[in-house]
Amino acid sequence: MMFDLDEEIDPLETPQTDNNPFRFSPDLIEKHEKRLLAEMDFIHEQSPTTFQRSLCLNATSTLEVHISDDEESPTAELQRKLCLCASLNPEFSQEAAQRSRKQSYTSFPYHDHQITDDYKVSAEIIGIGESGKVMACYNKTTGEKYALKVLRDSPKARREVELHYLTSNHENVVTIHDIYENTFDGVKCLLMVVEFLEGGDLLSQFEGQGSVPYTEKKVGEIIRQIGAAVQFLHDMNIAHRDIKLENILCSSKGDDCVYKLGDYGFAKRPERNVLMESPCCTPYYAPPEVLGRERYDRSCDMWSLGVAMYILLCGYPPFYSMAGLALSPGMRARIAKGYYAFPHEEWDPVSDSTKNIIRNLLKTNPSERMTIHQLMFVSLVTGEPDRTTPIPIPVPGSEDERSSSDSCHDENMDETRAIPEIPKSVRFLRDGVKPPRLHSIQEEVGRALELMRMGHDSVYVKPPKLACTSLLARRRSHFSIPQVQLNY
Numbered sequence: 001m002m003f004d005l006d007e008e009i010d011p012l013e014t015p016q017t018d019n020n021p022f023r024f025s026p027d028l029i030e031k032h033e034k035r036l037l038a039e040m041d042f043i044h045e046q047s048p049t050t051f052q053r054s055l056c057l058n059a060t061s062t063l064e065v066h067i068s069d070d071e072e073s074p075t076a077e078l079q080r081k082l083c084l085c086a087s088l089n090p091e092f093s094q095e096a097a098q099r100s101r102k103q104s105y106t107s108f109p110y111h112d113h114q115i116t117d118d119y120k121v122s123a124e125i126i127g128i129g130e131s132g133k134v135m136a137c138y139n140k141t142t143g144e145k146y147a148l149k150v151l152r153d154s155p156k157a158r159r160e161v162e163l164h165y166l167t168s169n170h171e172n173v174v175t176i177h178d179i180y181e182n183t184f185d186g187v188k189c190l191l192m193v194v195e196f197l198e199g200g201d202l203l204s205q206f207e208g209q210g211s212v213p214y215t216e217k218k219v220g221e222i223i224r225q226i227g228a229a230v231q232f233l234h235d236m237n238i239a240h241r242d243i244k245l246e247n248i249l250c251s252s253k254g255d256d257c258v259y260k261l262g263d264y265g266f267a268k269r270p271e272r273n274v275l276m277e278s279p280c281c282t283p284y285y286a287p288p289e290v291l292g293r294e295r296y297d298r299s300c301d302m303w304s305l306g307v308a309m310y311i312l313l314c315g316y317p318p319f320y321s322m323a324g325l326a327l328s329p330g331m332r333a334r335i336a337k338g339y340y341a342f343p344h345e346e347w348d349p350v351s352d353s354t355k356n357i358i359r360n361l362l363k364t365n366p367s368e369r370m371t372i373h374q375l376m377f378v379s380l381v382t383g384e385p386d387r388t389t390p391i392p393i394p395v396p397g398s399e400d401e402r403s404s405s406d407s408c409h410d411e412n413m414d415e416t417r418a419i420p421e422i423p424k425s426v427r428f429l430r431d432g433v434k435p436p437r438l439h440s441i442q443e444e445v446g447r448a449l450e451l452m453r454m455g456h457d458s459v460y461v462k463p464p465k466l467a468c469t470s471l472l473a474r475r476r477s478h479f480s481i482p483q484v485q486l487n488y
């Protein structure tokens, strides 16, 4: 059961209280709230919090538009109640309820007493990321070890915590145990206490065993677990946007390892869209690039999964700077064109079907890239025999065979068709450039990802007629722009 508030309350069907057809009548909101809350009570008694979280997400994403800072609207109250249903324990919920009365925008519950009341924060550093150190802390009552991430309070930090919190109940997402809002030296911080994963991150684990390629079976298992988390996020309209081996955490170093997705620093879900909310532009008239933006964010995750799979199967990434630079123009161009190779030495033992999955994940055109639902259905992930159409196997010695073993990929080329000439960059990779150390490559991969994210963040350019900078005003007064008459 899912509530889609947008669908259930149709503004055009709603009795209007004033001239604004986009404002819901208070009666209708009250009726709707009562029904929702009755259903929520029912759900609260018996359903897993995962569901409630997804409900909460739905509620916040559709309702926050109407909540204002200074007034306690009935909708805000509803949102709070929905969100509180998703909290981890009853005490947490009560405290959060008090707190959230002051903070309508925050849709995750947090403590405002000192973290040190509940946890002993140790000097032990578990990991270092771009946003700071991840420290170890111990629950004062149970003695259990946790990881502590401290973020300077900001809208970005709140978004990270909120989106992580909403998905944290999934078995392949790092679980959040507590969130605190504390002030240190006048600086307001958000502190996230999360489960400690003893196996560390996947990159360190992979490097720790000498970057020896994993078997397809093992990679399939990792992708099955992380893919499940990504599917969960994508179904909730959330894009992670920073999937890389450092952000995949391992419960242990053994075969029973559970893989979990962490670090939501770049996670995103569709934001309030000014264009869509404005009464003059209803969703019926919204252009595809506005409606489809989230899909591009999500497809960025699929590209990253392709890169992760590639690295795990051969020990180096598909794209890197040959000069060891952070992000060389050549590397940028290869990413843009989708030029990478499957060099024989490492890739001959890998099946064609697995290589094809990578090809479909590393498609340069996001709309052609495999979706998470498609990925979860491939035999490598399901562990079952492939039921999709088999890939034609090239005849030994034929032109087809030579080109397919080079595996230079261009999205415009048919996967089994002969490639007339292998680009120089790909030949360079094939000829055995010593791959730089994985960690430094990962930095490059991170930058490439940055490039990709930025590429899909849409920029709103005002139409010249609406723009009103002083420079433009001066220019307008000096030059009269001739009207061009188009004759068809």
Ligand SMILES: Nc1ncnc2c1ncn2[C@@H]1O[C@H](COP(=O)(O)OP(=O)(O)OP(=O)(O)O)[C@@H](O)[C@H]1O
Pocket: 126, 127, 128, 129, 130, 131, 132, 133, 134, 147, 149, 174, 194, 195, 196, 197, 198, 200, 201, 246, 247, 249, 262, 263, 265
């Ligand atoms: N729950 C955890 N259990 C064990 N190790 C962890 C945990 N959380 C983080 N780490 C370690 O700390 C490192 C940095 O964590 P995290 O990615 O959350 O920080 P960040 O500053 O957001 O990093 P990034 O540079 O990816 O943005 C991870 O790569 C991992 O090695």
